[in-house]
Amino acid sequence: MSRADMTTSMTPATTACPCCRMVDVLLPSPAYTRCTCCGHRWRMSSGVVGARYYEALVARNDLQTPWFKRKIADRVAALSALLTPQVERVLEVGCAEGALGEAIKARFPLAYDGLELSQDRELARARLDQVFQTYANQVESQPYDLIVSFHVLEHIPDPAEELRAWSRLLATGGKLLIEVPHQAGHPLLDNDRNPEHLHQFTPASLTVLLAHCGLTCHELSLGHYESPVYPDSIRVIAQPRRQPDELRAQLVQRFEKLLGGPFIAYAIGGDFLNYVAPLADALDIRALVDSAASKWGQQVGSHIVSGYDEAVHGALPILVCSIKFGAGIRQQLLAAGIAVDRIIGLETVYEGA
Numbered sequence: 015m016s017r018a019d020m021t022t023s024m025t026p027a028t029t030a031c032p033c034c035r036m037v038d039v040l041l042p043s044p045a046y047t048r049c050t051c052c053g054h055r056w057r058m059s060s061g062v063v064g065a066r067y068y069e070a071l072v073a074r075n076d077l078q079t080p081w082f083k084r085k086i087a088d089r090v091a092a093l094s095a096l097l098t099p100q101v102e103r104v105l106e107v108g109c110a111e112g113a114l115g116e117a118i119k120a121r122f123p124l125a126y127d128g129l130e131l132s133q134d135r136e137l138a139r140a141r142l143d144q145v146f147q148t149y150a151n152q153v154e155s156q157p158y159d160l161i162v163s164f165h166v167l168e169h170i171p172d173p174a175e176e177l178r179a180w181s182r183l184l185a186t187g188g189k190l191l192i193e194v195p196h197q198a199g200h201p202l203l204d205n206d207r208n209p210e211h212l213h214q215f216t217p218a219s220l221t222v223l224l225a226h227c228g229l230t231c232h233e234l235s236l237g238h239y240e241s242p243v244y245p246d247s248i249r250v251i252a253q254p255r256r257q258p259d260e261l262r263a264q265l266v267q268r269f270e271k272l273l274g275g276p277f278i279a280y281a282i283g284g285d286f287l288n289y290v291a292p293l294a295d296a297l298d299i300r301a302l303v304d305s306a307a308s309k310w311g312q313q314v315g316s317h318i319v320s321g322y323d324e325a326v327h328g329a330l331p332i333l334v335c336s337i338k339f340g341a342g343i344r345q346q347l348l349a350a351g352i353a354v355d356r357i358i359g360l361e362t363v364y365e366g367a
């Protein structure tokens with residue numbers, strides 16, 4: 015059965031909310047079911063969108079209207095903020111006629127592919143590098159550094175399945191930018207009567223759906239403009255959730271890059287215990303040093319805390335392990351004649367990660 019067939023014939027296998035999965039808090043209405051937990055509203059079918067409905071559509075956008083130009087300008091700005099030099103491949107799910115991709119390709123040297131079911135795909139093919147005329151779960155391609163999708167997810171019967179299909183196409187470290195109407199999509203409308211729309215998202219329902227699909231929401235903003243009747247959209251930037259061992263390995267790499275090998279940990283307090291000690295078995299810590307004599311002789315892990323001794327410690331980098339008192343400690347170390355390039359603050363390991 016095709017996805018389009020499912021739109022009209024799929025019946026609810028469960029009454030659980032498709033986003034937060036709550037099963038006993040549903041308020042049915044003639045048009046939509048509403049989850050009282052996350053506020054999501056949905057319907058299994060509008061009764062209008064039938065088999066191969068989207069494949070038959072053509073000229074979905076009028077490129078000359080001022081609201082279309084406003085929408086594209088806003089989206090160009092949003093994408094531009096994400097297009098670091100590392101982003102070489104972009105996929106737009108629901109690229110329509112390819113106007114956004116064309117504007118991006120005019121500004122950035124990257125590959126921009128699209129996915130479009132409607133006949134507008136033919137216009138997109140003249141503007142983009144490659145256009146798929148299929149569902150995302152059937153796309154075979156090299157992975158993408160950025161996948162964007164504007165006003166698509168609310169059309170999809172099973173948005174969780176769709177998000178997993180998009181995740182499968184992401185490169186390691188890749189990001190998703192997703193925009194959907196915020197509930198009705200207009201602050202003065204209580205309901206979205208667009209027959210193509212099956213889902214009305216809230217910030218809560220979208221973020222919890224992302225979480226259920228193994229994605230972490232890094233940014234969420236409201237009020238994005240799609241058109242005069244959809245001026246209120248939710249936009250999120252998300253990434254596949256990173257596993258604890260992956261996070262730990264990246265953090266250890268940052269220590270190694272900044273310290274270059276064995277080092278002395280200076281200032282053995284709460285920040286050391288919270289932000290250095292948990293990684294101690296992967297770091298080459300040669301000594302624990304503190305200026306407070308009251309700490310000398312204490313055992314922390316496999317080391318005994320001592321005072322600084324130039325004869326013993328003088329050749330190694332010093333990691334100042336206090337975020338709060340780091341600036342003052344740095345001044346003390348400089349005043350004691352320690353070279354500035356031997357002193358590294360713990361904050362430099364954690365900032366900008």
Ligand SMILES: [Zn+2]
Pocket residue numbers: 031032033034035036049050051052053054219
């Ligand atoms: Zn819910």
